[in-house]
Amino acid sequence: MDSVGPLGLQQGDGAPGCPQEALPCPSNSSELVQECLRQFKVTGAQLRQIQASFLDSMEQALSGQANPAPTVRMLPTYVGSVPHGTEQGDFVVLELGAIGASLRVLWVTLMGTEGHRMEPQSREFVIPQEVMVGPGQQLFDFAARCLSEFLDALPVGNQCLQLGFSFSFPCHQTGLDKSTLISWTKGFRCSGVEGQDVVQLLRDAIQRQGAYSIDVVAVVNDTVGTMMGCEPGAGPCEVGLVVDTGTNACYMEEARHVALLDEDRGRVCISIEWGSFSDDGALGPVLTTFDHILDHESLNPGAQRFEKMIGGLYLGELVRLVLAHLAQRGVLFGGCTSPALLSRGGILLEHVAEMEDPSAGAARVHTILQDLGLRPRASDTELVRHVCAAVCTRAAQLCAAALAAVLSRLQRSREQETLQIAVATGGRVFERHPRFLSILQETVMLLAPTCDVSFIPSVDGGGRGVAMVTAVAARLAAHRRLLEETLAPFRVTCEQLAAVQAQMREAMARGLRGEASSLRMLPTYVRATPDGSERGDFLALDLGGTNFRVLLVRVATGGVQISSQIYSIPECVAQGSGQQLFDHIVDCIVDFQQKQGLSGQSLPLGFTFSFPCRQLGLDQGILLTWTKGFNASDCEGQDVVCLLREAIRRRQATELNVVAIVNDTVGTMMSCGYEDPRCEVGLIVGTGTNACYMEELRNVASVAGDSGHMCINMEWGAFGDDGSLGMLSTHFDASVDQASINPGKQRFEKMISGMYLGEIVRHVLLHLTRLGVLFRGQLTQRLQTRDIFKTKFLSEIESDSLALRQVRAILEALGLPLTSDDALMVLEVCQAVSQRAAQLCGAGVAAVVEKIRENRGLEELTVSVGVDGTLYKMHPHFSSLVAATVRELAPRCAVTFLQSEDGSGKGAALVTAVACRLAQMTHV
Numbered sequence: 074m075d076s077v078g079p080l081g082l083q084q085g086d087g088a089p090g091c092p093q094e095a096l097p098c099p100s101n102s103s104e105l106v107q108e109c110l111r112q113f114k115v116t117g118a119q120l121r122q123i124q125a126s127f128l129d130s131m132e133q134a135l136s137g138q139a140n141p142a143p144t145v146r147m148l149p150t151y152v153g154s155v156p157h158g159t160e161q162g163d164f165v166v167l168e169l170g171a172i173g174a175s176l177r178v179l180w181v182t183l184m185g186t187e188g189h190r191m192e193p194q195s196r197e198f199v200i201p202q203e204v205m206v207g208p209g210q211q212l213f214d215f216a217a218r219c220l221s222e223f224l225d226a227l228p229v230g231n232q233c234l235q236l237g238f239s240f241s242f243p244c245h246q247t248g249l250d251k252s253t254l255i256s257w258t259k260g261f262r263c264s265g266v267e268g269q270d271v272v273q274l275l276r277d278a279i280q281r282q283g284a285y286s287i288d289v290v291a292v293v294n295d296t297v298g299t300m301m302g303c304e305p306g307a308g309p310c311e312v313g314l315v316v317d318t319g320t321n322a323c324y325m326e327e328a329r330h331v332a333l334l335d336e337d338r339g340r341v342c343i344s345i346e347w348g349s350f351s352d353d354g355a356l357g358p359v360l361t362t363f364d365h366i367l368d369h370e371s372l373n374p375g376a377q378r379f380e381k382m383i384g385g386l387y388l389g390e391l392v393r394l395v396l397a398h399l400a401q402r403g404v405l406f407g408g409c410t411s412p413a414l415l416s417r418g419g420i421l422l423e424h425v426a427e428m429e430d431p432s433a434g435a436a437r438v439h440t441i442l443q444d445l446g447l448r449p450r451a452s453d454t455e456l457v458r459h460v461c462a463a464v465c466t467r468a469a470q471l472c473a474a475a476l477a478a479v480l481s482r483l484q485r486s487r488e489q490e491t492l493q494i495a496v497a498t499g500g501r502v503f504e505r506h507p508r509f510l511s512i513l514q515e516t517v518m519l520l521a522p523t524c525d526v527s528f529i530p531s532v533d534g535g536g537r538g539v540a541m542v543t544a545v546a547a548r549l550a551a552h553r554r555l556l557e558e559t560l561a562p563f564r565v566t567c568e569q570l571a572a573v574q575a576q577m578r579e580a581m582a583r584g585l586r587g588e589a590s591s592l593r594m595l596p597t598y599v600r601a602t603p604d605g606s607e608r609g610d611f612l613a614l615d616l617g618g619t620n621f622r623v624l625l626v627r628v629a630t631g632g633v634q635i636s637s638q639i640y641s642i643p644e645c646v647a648q649g650s651g652q653q654l655f656d657h658i659v660d661c662i663v664d665f666q667q668k669q670g671l672s673g674q675s676l677p678l679g680f681t682f683s684f685p686c687r688q689l690g691l692d693q694g695i696l697l698t699w700t701k702g703f704n705a706s707d708c709e710g711q712d713v714v715c716l717l718r719e720a721i722r723r724r725q726a727t728e729l730n731v732v733a734i735v736n737d738t739v740g741t742m743m744s745c746g747y748e749d750p751r752c753e754v755g756l757i758v759g760t761g762t763n764a765c766y767m768e769e770l771r772n773v774a775s776v777a778g779d780s781g782h783m784c785i786n787m788e789w790g791a792f793g794d795d796g797s798l799g800m801l802s803t804h805f806d807a808s809v810d811q812a813s814i815n816p817g818k819q820r821f822e823k824m825i826s827g828m829y830l831g832e833i834v835r836h837v838l839l840h841l842t843r844l845g846v847l848f849r850g851q852l853t854q855r856l857q858t859r860d861i862f863k864t865k866f867l868s869e870i871e872s873d874s875l876a877l878r879q880v881r882a883i884l885e886a887l888g889l890p891l892t893s894d895d896a897l898m899v900l901e902v903c904q905a906v907s908q909r910a911a912q913l914c915g916a917g918v919a920a921v922v923e924k925i926r927e928n929r930g931l932e933e934l935t936v937s938v939g940v941d942g943t944l945y946k947m948h949p950h951f952s953s954l955v956a957a958t959v960r961e962l963a964p965r966c967a968v969t970f971l972q973s974e975d976g977s978g979k980g981a982a983l984v985t986a987v988a989c990r991l992a993q994m995t996h997v
């Protein structure tokens with residue numbers, strides 16, 4: 074008598090053949106078979122338990138639970154929408170892994186909504202066993218060779234072909250064309266591939282093959298291809314179910330339920346990878362000893378347990394193990410076995426499907442068993458059919474339990490009591506097995522009675538679906554290329570930034586010498602930064618930024634106290650008459666004095682006037698030109714201190730004593746200089762942008778004296794107005810400049826500051842929409858509205874803490890019709906525009922600090938820069954990009970950026986205090 078194997082199964086000496094003397098057919102062979110097959114019976118309760126445990130595992134994985142790791146993977150596939158049939162074009166599809174030991178290449182032509190359906194051309198190539206378990210490079214080279222062989226037969230010429238790669242194994246996808254293999258399944262076990270990006274491996278192999286120019290634009294799991302290939306009339310299918318050598322399903326989940334994704338809108342296709350489902354509690358009771366043997370002898374013991382009970386690669390094996398067991402016990406075939414019966418893979422899915430097919434008579438079963446080297450007796454054929462039926466029925470029922478869990482998940486994620494859904498099915502188990510689909514349908518109806526499910530067989534194994542995804546990927550790839558081309562001019566190189574720095578240095582030198590230069594280098598008559606001895610109460614005005622502020626500044630030994638009030642400057646006043654503007658300013662001052670109980674008190678007043686002024690003294694400033702949307706008449710060329718004093722006179726607010734006018738850069742430098750005496754540069758990046766710094770008086774041609782310092786207001790906003798920034802200016806900058814109230818002016822400012830960045834972004838978005846890259850090409854009225862895209866949106870959209878979902882919310886509030894990819898592209902546009910602005914600003918600061926270092930003939934310079942302005946303060950990355958650019962371009966300067974807390978009003982008060990102190994000293 075043969076020994077009993079460790080699993081308690083009869084294990085003949087394994088040698089095929091018959092026992093010495095033929096074993097009579099035991100009378101109870103049928104019971105013996107039934108008793109053996111009872112193991113494959115799965116009760117309704119067990120199926121429901123599997124369904125429930127499966128659903129739990131799905132939801133644990135969706136929520137990103139890692140410990141214990143759920144046994145189904147729930148992998149996002151980056152396919153965000155079911156096909157809307159508009160896809161067009163010729164695509165090559167390479168299928169690897171869907172159909173066991175062979176790969177398939179297809180040529181698919183998509184005709185869009187209008188055209189009729191074109192039959193894909195395809196060819197199948199058998200993969201040699203040694204290639205399936207050899208080095209990964211060998212497998213991908215084999216695939217690339219098959220690709221060429223297939224294309225050799227087609228008139229493709231040397232056009233660049235777009236390829237969709239259907240790779241039917243568990244992969245972590247990070248994009249439509251980026252996918253890392255987690256683990257092989259289904260008889261594949263090539264080395265050097267797990268953990269690698271399989272798209273890159275294929276691209277490298279195609280490169281090595283070098284026969285055709287093929288662009289691999291998408292990698293797709295076969296379930297996704299099956300779902301996407303669903304006949305438009307029948308669908309849309311929102312579940313893809315494959316039972317071929319392996320088994321798996323995908324479905325459209327609400328993106329907000331997928332923790333891995335930073336999406337809250339729309340749906341995303343999830344590849345469940347249910348082959349790895351195992352839950353001892355639920356599956357343990359239905360696993361038979363044959364399942365354990367099969368798993369133990371498989372290439373990946375312990376893995377894909379669920380798949381090994383359903384997949385076509387295993388159904389034949391399970392039947393073989395049962396038949397071998399029954400034969401060795403003399404229950405079947407008179408105890409005879411055969412090499413096919415005793416060797417792995419001896420019985421294939423085709424055998425099982427045919428033997429179970431009611432239309433295939435006993436004779437056909439007999440023939441098949443004979444072809445397997447067996448000598449079946451008449452009674453054997455029916456018993457064999459029972460074995461096939463038991464194995465396949467269980468497979469279909471288990472598949473149904475999993476599918477029912479998916480349907481329950483869909484009901485939950487869509488909060489629907491009932492669900493009407495189309496499931497695309499693919500794979501040879503469906504095609505070849507006569508009853509698999511019907512058992513599946515019946516069981517699903519039992520387990521998911523509130524779901525109305527229609528099963529749509531995929532017409533060509535998903536090749537079309539893969540082509541659909543490839544078409545979408547190709548469109549997205551084309552969009553990405555157009556986005557990159559559009560944003561390329563904003564990518565400023567280090568060399569270009571160094572050139573800007575050098576040009577700014579030359580312009581500074583020319584400006585200081587009083588020669589023609591786009592940098593006016595205006596002396597401010599501030600000769601020193603505060604030394605802490607300033608004292609007194611001062612009124613200060615702060616005009617030119619986002620807000621107009623009136624301040625009371627008390628400078629005392631204990632420090633500086635400020636109380637202030639913001640007043641608005643309506644556009645009609647900013648662009649009205651100068652008299653109206655200055656009368657409005659004085660009204661605000663008087664209102665402030667009343668509120669502060671200062672009425673009648675004569676306090677020295679410092680006026681931060683943030684516009685280019687040629688100063689003739691501390692309290693004399695001739696407005697050269699308005700900027701930042703101001704355009705009040707009869708002011709340019711006027712001394713604004715006089716204009717203010719006239720308005721004060723008109724208002725009889727005689728107690729107001731204007732002592733100093735300062736630029737906001739100077740006010741900011743002084744304000745920060747009060748805390749840090751090394752602060753010798755003032756920088757504003759707000760509505761406008763500008764900088765000032767302490768220059769050696771000897772270098773200032775327009776002011777007498779060779780010793781000491783003079784703070785110079787560079788008015789760098791106008792840098793490049795002589796065309797010197799032409800090489801960096803884009804046609805978007807030109808559009809913004811043309812549409813501004815001062816075209817041709819403030820070109821540097823218009824590439825950097827808050828008043829313009831939003832507009833630059835809007836023009837880029839318009840351009841990309843016209844190209845069809847964004848917003849489905851819909852040019853909405855809102856997007857064509859000037860200034861609708863505020864610069865603060867850039868700061869919000871680029872903040873790291875903001876998920877794409879919030880980016881979407883901002884854009885939707887703008888009434889922009891978003892697709893899921895749009896938000897990401899808008900974010901990239903904002904990043905490109907703000908990054909260039911910060912780098913250009915950094916190049917400017919580098920020019921200034923290097924000037925100071927060289928002025929003082931220092932090897933190393935330590936200096937602080939006082940900064941203010943909404944853009945600099947609010948944008949999440951602007952300040953760090955400026956600092957990084959300065960480190961790059963001025964490595965011998967240790968620069969500290971001090972964000973001004975109290976604005977330049979305090980600075981204006983300090984300048985006034987210094988002026989008052991100097992005035993007292995001269996009067997003493």
Ligand code: 0WK
Nearest residue numbers: 618619737759760942943976977
């Ligand atoms: C606050 C300063 C003010 C300056 C403004 C610039 O107190 O003088 O003009 O920053 O920033 P913005 O308000 O334009 O963003």
Ligand code: BGC
Nearest residue numbers: 171241242243258319320321
């Ligand atoms: C793979 C899946 C694939 C399924 C059907 C499984 O072994 O892990 O990715 O979808 O087989 O081909």
Ligand code: BGC
Nearest residue numbers: 683684685700757761762763
């Ligand atoms: C003005 C400067 C000012 C800067 C920042 C520019 O438009 O010309 O004077 O410093 O904006 O507010």
